[in-house]
Amino acid sequence: GAGVSQSPSNKVTEKGKDVELRCDPISGHTALYWYRQRLGQGLEFLIYFQGNSAPDKSGLPSDRFSAERTGESVSTLTIQRTQQEDSAVYLCASSLAGMNTGELFFGEGSRLTVL
Amino acid sequence: AQRVTQPEKLLSVFKGAPVELKCNYSYSGSPELFWYVQYSRQRLQLLLRHISRESIKGFTADLNKGETSFHLKKPFAQEEDSAMYYCALVGSGTYKYIFGTGTRLKVLA
Numbered sequence: 352g353a354g355v356s357q358s359p360s361n362k363v364t365e366k367g368k369d370v371e372l373r374c375d376p377i378s379g380h381t382a383l384y385w386y387r388q389r390l391g392q393g394l395e396f397l398i399y400f401q402g403n404s405a406p407d408k409s410g411l412p413s414d415r416f417s418a419e420r421t422g423e424s425v426s427t428l429t430i431q432r433t434q435q436e437d438s439a440v441y442l443c444a445s446s447l448a449g450m451n452t453g454e455l456f457f458g459e460g461s462r463l464t465v466l
Numbered sequence: 467a468q469r470v471t472q473p474e475k476l477l478s479v480f481k482g483a484p485v486e487l488k489c490n491y492s493y494s495g496s497p498e499l500f501w502y503v504q505y506s507r508q509r510l511q512l513l514l515r516h517i518s519r520e521s522i523k524g525f526t527a528d529l530n531k532g533e534t535s536f537h538l539k540k541p542f543a544q545e546e547d548s549a550m551y552y553c554a555l556v557g558s559g560t561y562k563y564i565f566g567t568g569t570r571l572k573v574l575a
Binding site: 354355369381384386392393396399401407411442445455456457458459460 | 470472502510511512515548552561562563564565566567568
C-alpha cells in the first residue's frame with residue numbers, strides 16, 4: 352500500500368483479555384516504531400525495530416507488552432491481560448533506515464478501549 | 467533527561483494574526499528538531515524539520531541552541547492551519563524520536 356496501515360482501527364476488549372495490534376509499514380522502510388497516545392497526552396515511545404531486531408525496547412511499560420516483526424515488514428504489538436490503563440491510541444510509524452534526520456510516516460492508529 | 471516541552475495545550479488566534487507555537491527541549495548533545503502536524507481526521511505527518519531550513523505552508527521554525535527552543539511561527543494564520551502540532555527531537559546517531567505533548571491551534575474566523 353501507499354502508506355502505513357494499522358489494524359484494527361478500533362478494538363474494545365474486556366479487562367484481562369489479550370489483544371494484538373498489527374502494523375504494515377511502507378514497503379522498503381526498515382525502521383518501525385510503536386508509540387502510545389493516551390487521551391490528552393503526547394506520544395509515548397514504546398519500541399523501535401531496525402529490520403526484525405528491536406535494539407530499543409525501553410519504552411515497553413511492563414512485561415505484559417511485547418512486539419515482534421517478521422520479514423522486515425509486518426509488526427505485531429501484543430498486550431496480555433489488558434488493564435484499563437492500557438486504553439489509548441497505539442500509533443505505528445516507519446522510516447527509511449540510516450536516516451535519523453528522516454521523516455516518520457505514521458499510520459492512522461489503533462484505538463484500544465479496555466472495559 | 468531527554469524531554470520536549472510544549473507549554474501550551476491550546477492556542478487560539480484570529481485569522482490573519484501571527485502565531486507562535488512554543489517548543490523547548492532538553493537533550494545532552496546535538497538533536498535534530500521537527501514539527502509534526504495532525505489535521506482533523508488525518509494521520510500525523512511531518513510539517514518541517516530544522517535540518518532542511520525550509521518553510522512549509524508559511525511556517526518557519528528557528529533553532530535557538532542557547533535557549534534550547536524550536537518555536538514554530540507563521541506571520542498570518544489561516545483557518546486551515548487549525549490542527550494539533552507536535553514538536554519532536556531525535557538525537558544524533560539515534561533513532562528514538564521524542565515528542566512533546568502537543569499544542570492544539572485554533573484559528574478563528
